[in-house]
Amino acid sequence: MKSFEAYLDIKAEVKKALANNLPVVALESTIISHGMPYPDNVIMAKKVEQIIREQGAIPATIAILDGRIKVGLTDEDLETLAKSKHVVKVSRRDLASVIAMKQIGATTVASTMICAEMANIKFFVTGGIGGVHKGYESTLDVSADLEELAQTNVTVICAGAKAILDLPRTMEYLETKGVSVIGYKTKVLPAFYTRTSDIKLHLHVEKINDLAKIVLTKEHLNLKGGILVANPIPEADSIDGDYMNEIIDKAVKQSVVDHVEGKDVTPYLLKKIVEETKGKSLQANLALVYNNACIGGQLAKAYQDLKK
Template sequence: MRVSDEVQNALERNTPVVAIESAIIRSTGDKDIRLAKYNTAMDILGKLGVTPAVCAIIKGELVIGAGIEECEQLAFELDPLKTGRRDIPYMCSEQKSGLTTVSATMFMARRAGIRTVVTGAIGGVHREVHSSLDISSDLEALTEDDVVVACSGAKAILDLPKTLEYLETKNVPVIGCGTNEFTGYYTRSNLPLECRMDEPMQIAKMLNKKWDLELSGGAVVVADLSAEAKAVDHGAINELVNSAIDAAEKQGVVGKAVTPFLQKYLAERSDGELERLAEFAFAESLKLSGRLAVALASSAVDDV
């Protein structure tokens, strides 16, 4: 595992660090904007005084704090694989390059001593789970890695009620930061959250208590997207998602290819509007992750 000098220095000084999944730089097929989310992350976290740590696998090496040149290679030159936690041994032994998903990023962050991870939206229970048994490894990883994932809920293509139910079954706290409602990345879900905390320091204290009590596993903290999410017709999104699922089945799209197919389908059928909302949601998740990282670093100093 290689940790960049910038990230290592930040960890040694106990200044805030946020781990970022590298899958964000291939979230769109448009080469002109593939690095847009990378640049957004650098800008937002930098302004908050937080060190960004992009996680990736490059030629079999776990890299925490991948630089712009390495990310450009992953975005353009190489043919990186979408890498979940279970894929890491294969990727390393075969010296392959991969873009980390949330589950792989959580594992790498914990190994490096980073407690805060950011993504746009976590994976979860798929809508056709009764026939496909498709449940994202993100949910299982949250039971094992003592990190907090800042996000904008779960992807709208998922079965959101079942995703929340699964997290409850696995004893994973889901906290709304300034919101009482779970979100589907860019749309409301009308699913209430039992736990709401309005300040990152409240959340940091709760997380430290959880880990002090040796209650293993992480937590999901959901950003408040109320203003933007309320403007989206939830029923229309559901119809569009169902249409996308039908299209995937007809074209024989299976496995890891399903989520990128559905996301591309939704972006194209909404004339880019959902992609714009996804960019907004990711930016809000970044702001939340930075504030959480600052709070966790501050609370760690207070406890010394």
């Protein structure tokens, strides 16, 4: 019987790093295929990988190509993913079918966590996680990212949950599932485009080494599930919260009018927000991803240094 390893293609550089206990950081691919147009998406992806290298870690962008889980993409893989018109947005529910049917798939937070754990990669950098959507009481729309954080042993570095979400309910869900949400140099949950929110965090640290100690101790205790590191967008790139909330509320109402549902909601809303902010939100998105890559690389290295 085949095991999951039969479907994994780990790039030689990543495989060597893992074999030698060097720091490795996973990256999602939905931001490439569904986040921005070509060639901006390729430029962004390569810059994120370069930032991780500058921190002393090896990047491993994950995607599905030709029925294979690619852990670490070549330049050719990246171009294929960035240019293709029919890339499937792959969450947990889609993983088996996209692989079996040999479709091109871009991994979300949930599926990137799954594939990272398969490859024994312990850290993953993204922009923001999914969560409980506004209007939950009528749609029951909750991202699979939250359930994945509850069961998959990967530490996720993000700028909080996407600002289009119901943040209090998202945090309540994570608390119910026992997920540690740790603020890095913040005592409140960042709101993606904005550094602050009204949601206080129970855990916060000021030093990368303290984050690494928590990750390692959780591992020693054999505690199930991931850790969520909330790393605020740099102050210079933060957008006013009231301004963003007004735009987001307008976009959410329009999505209802346009009958947008399921996994189409997030890309629809993000596109509307880019239009309404005249590109300012896209620049903020890039800034926070680059910032998360920097912290993710530092954390992966600090963790490996502690294990020596």
